[in-house]
Amino acid sequence: MAAKKNSETELTVGQKAPVFSLPDQNGKKMRLSEYNGKWLVIYFYPKDNTPGCTLEAIDFTKEAPKFKKAGIEIVGISPDSGESHCRFIEKQRLDLTLLTDADHAVAQKFGVWRLKKLYGRAYEGIYRSTFLVDPKGKIAFVWYGVQVIGHANQVLEKAKETQKKTLKNVFLAKNDFVEPK
Numbered sequence: 001m002a003a004k005k006n007s008e009t010e011l012t013v014g015q016k017a018p019v020f021s022l023p024d025q026n027g028k029k030m031r032l033s034e035y036n037g038k039w040l041v042i043y044f045y046p047k048d049n050t051p052g053c054t055l056e057a058i059d060f061t062k063e064a065p066k067f068k069k070a071g072i073e074i075v076g077i078s079p080d081s082g083e084s085h086c087r088f089i090e091k092q093r094l095d096l097t098l099l100t101d102a103d104h105a106v107a108q109k110f111g112v113w114r115l116k117k118l119y120g121r122a123y124e125g126i127y128r129s130t131f132l133v134d135p136k137g138k139i140a141f142v143w144y145g146v147q148v149i150g151h152a153n154q155v156l157e158k159a160k161e162t163q164k165k166t167l168k169n170v171f172l173a174k175n176d177f178v179e180p181k
Contacts, residue, residue, distance in 0.1 A: 009111030018109035022099040025085035048088035059152035
């Protein structure tokens with residue numbers, strides 16, 4: 001599938017997250033709809049067992065208990081096979097759900113399958129990016145072109161901040177009243 005121009009596909013805050021159905025590392029189909037009513041972090045990464053992707057996955061695993069305590073699920077997506085994901089999880093002792101997007105269709109929908117350049121060679125691949133999805137399935141925050149070090153903590157802090165704002169807005173909306181005359 002050919003990569004589109006970045007501006008044609010980038011998602012923004014407030015948009016509905018693109019629906020998807022992808023196999024996890026064990027072959028079980030996972031759908032976005034399974035996370036309805038929950039906060040979800042979706043992070044796209046290029047390849048299992050590569051230096052940057054390994055650091056990112058390990059950091060998300062280290063922060064996983066804090067994400068769980070805050071009621072936030074984490075899902076990683078790459079083009080790698082389920083078998084590759086299983087080896088990656090086992091080798092790095094990861095506590096994550098990893099999904100396989102072999103044909104890049106979901107990456108394309110999220111605007112992260114892009115033309116990249118390395119050492120003067122152009123190729124298509126995953127543009128490391130992360131999405132925070134709210135319980136209604138809308139994009140609450142987007143990180144494109146992620147720098148790996150410290151990213152998992154950055155996502156956790158932004159997710160908690162966004163949750164607080166959302167709760168405050170819900171509280172204010174429920175407690176609006178009209179003063180008696």
